[in-house]
Amino acid sequence: MIWQQLQSLAGSYPLALRGLGMTVMLSAISLVLGTLLGFGLGILRTGGNRLISSVIGAWVDLIRGTPFLVQIFLIFFILPEFGIELDAFTAGIIALTNLAACFICEIVAAGIRSVPTGQVEAALASGLSRWQRMRQVVLPQAMRIVLPPLVGQYVLLIKDSSVVSAIGLTDLTRVGWLVVQRVPNGLLVFFLVGVGYFVVCYPLIMLARRLERRMGAAHGEVQL
Secondary structure, three states: OHHHHHHHHHOOHHHHHHHHHHHHHHHHHHHHHHHHHHHHHHHHHOOOOHHHHHHHHHHHHHHHOOOHHHHHHHHHHHHHHHOOOOOHHHHHHHHHHHHHHHHHHHHHHHHHHOOOHHHHHHHHHOOOOHHHHHHHHHHHHHHHHHHHHHHHHHHHHHHHHHHHHHHOOOOHHHHHHHHHHHOOOHHHHHHHHHHHHHHHHHHHHHHHHHHHHHHHHHOOOOOO
16 A cells, blocks of 8 residues: 555656745745845834834734735735736735745844944944945844844745645645645655755755854854
8 A cells, every 4th residue: 555655656746846846936036025125124114214114013013913824815815806916826926025024124123223333323423324334334244143043034934835825826735735635645745745845944944053153153152
C-alpha cells in the first residue's frame, strides 16, 4: 500500500513543482513590494507629522489585529461588489504586500527611533536637509538594527502565503489538497508540503540567525 502511495506521489512531482514555483513567485513579488512600501510607511510614521503617523498607525493596527484569511477574502470577494474585479493572483499579491508592508513599517519605525537623538541633532547642526539626515545618518544606523527582524518577517510572510490557496491559487498548500485526493495519506502528503516550505524558508532562517549573531557581537553580548 505505502509503495503504491509513494509511486502516486512521485507521479505528482510536476504539480508539486508548479505549486512550489507559485509559492516562491508570490512570496518574492510580495516581499519586494512590501519592503519598499513598508520602508516608505516607516519613514513617514516617524517623520513628525502626527496626523500621518496616526493614520498609518491605525491602518497597521487594523491589519495586524485581523486574521489574514479575512483580509484576503475581503480583497477577493468584497471588492468586486464595488466594481473592482481582481484575479486570484493579483488579489494574493495585494493582500500579501499589504500584510508585509504593515509589519515592516513597524520594524523600520522602531529602528529609526532607536538612533540616538544626539546624532540627529548633530546632523541638523551640520546643515543637512531632512532627507540628507535620513539617508546619511539615520537609515544606515537603523538598518543594522532592522535587518535581523526584517529577515525573520520574510520567513513569516512565506508561511502566510499558504492562505492564498483559500481563493483558488495553486500554490504548494493547494497542491497538497489536490494530491491528497489521489493519495489518501494526508500525513505523508502534508509532511512533504511542510518540507517544501522548509526548503524555501531555511536559507532565510540561517541568514536571520547570522545577522542576529553579528548584532550580538557588535553589542558585546556573549554568544552561546
